[in-house]
Amino acid sequence: VDLDTATPAWANLPASDPDPRTLGLSARHLAYVIYTSGSSGTPKGVEMPHGSLMNLLWSSPELGAPKRRTLQFTTLNFDVSFQELFSCWRDGGLLVLVREETRADFSELPDFVWREGIERLFLPFVALNHFAEVWCARGALLPSLREVYTAGEQLRATPELRSFFENHPRARLINQYGPTETHAITEHRLAADSSCWPQLPPIGRPIANTRVYLLDGHGAPVPFGVMGELYIGGAGVARGYLNRPELT
Structure with missing residues (x-):
């Protein structure tokens, strides 16, 4: 952004925000993409939609x-x-x-x-x-x-x-x-x-609007106090992976 430019790039743009419905935008569209390797060591581009981010911001x-x-x-x-x-x-x-x-x-x-x-x-x-x-x-x-x-x-x-x-x-x-x-x-x-x-x-x-499950190797809930794998569902889950379609 060059503030010294006599006519900035946004000079001819409207002063009001565009209507997202007119543009066809929804809560499923991306808010950001961020890369993580997690435990796999292979980079994954996590696609986080607006709906998931908003759910976090307004959950409490x-x-x-x-x-x-x-x-x-x-x-x-x-x-x-x-x-x-x-x-x-x-x-x-x-x-x-x-x-x-x-x-x-x-x-x-x-x-x-x-x-x-x-x-x-x-x-x-x-x-x-x-x-x-x-x-x-x-x-x-x-x-x-x-x-x-x-x-x-x-x-x-x-x-x-x-x-x-x-x-x-x-x-x-x-x-x-x-x-x-x-x-x-x-x-x-x-x-x-x-x-x-x-x-x-x-x-x-x-x-709010999320669920957490502790499951065993067969996908069944473990008894209270027993170790298991964490599964997450609901509004907080990302849309998918940018470069790992097999994991999406």
Whole structure:
């Protein structure tokens, strides 16, 4: 986008949004394509439609939909970035961008969160725990923080994490789980009192309009307490794979 151009490319375009029905668009059309190898080692282009992304964004809206100042921390190579962007815009919040230097250097991140008054933060567990470690070394409170989302790997209630949330009782930790093919499919909001957290907090229950099944090798539900394979269905599932039709 060249802002210095006398006549920008969009000068002759209409000022209003086009009617999606006139264009033939629906919730099945793509919101994004993101590549993952998962456990196979072979890249798969996951096709995520608008309907699945919207279901995630509206599955658990807060009462009154506060306009959160949200940090856009995740790079666009990861699907969490879409959650950062659109959950903020959904509520009419303010999206705060971060320089690459600050993203790479966690010693500056707590100061940045404090200075910008960040209210909503998305961090995978390793990054979140590192953030808590850096904060513990400094101890300056972050009074604006209200929501911290974590996903991507198993959450562990480390001493640093407990200490951080003990000193920030107005901030809630939300643990989400889901493969790239569903973005997030389960959610668990941890108690405000971090002292009662289990060492390995659960991944929670399925979000709205989705189902989760634990099945055995024959595709039958396993008894309670028995290990099985996770199957996911409902509005959160991606449309298919761009370059792996045999898996779609």
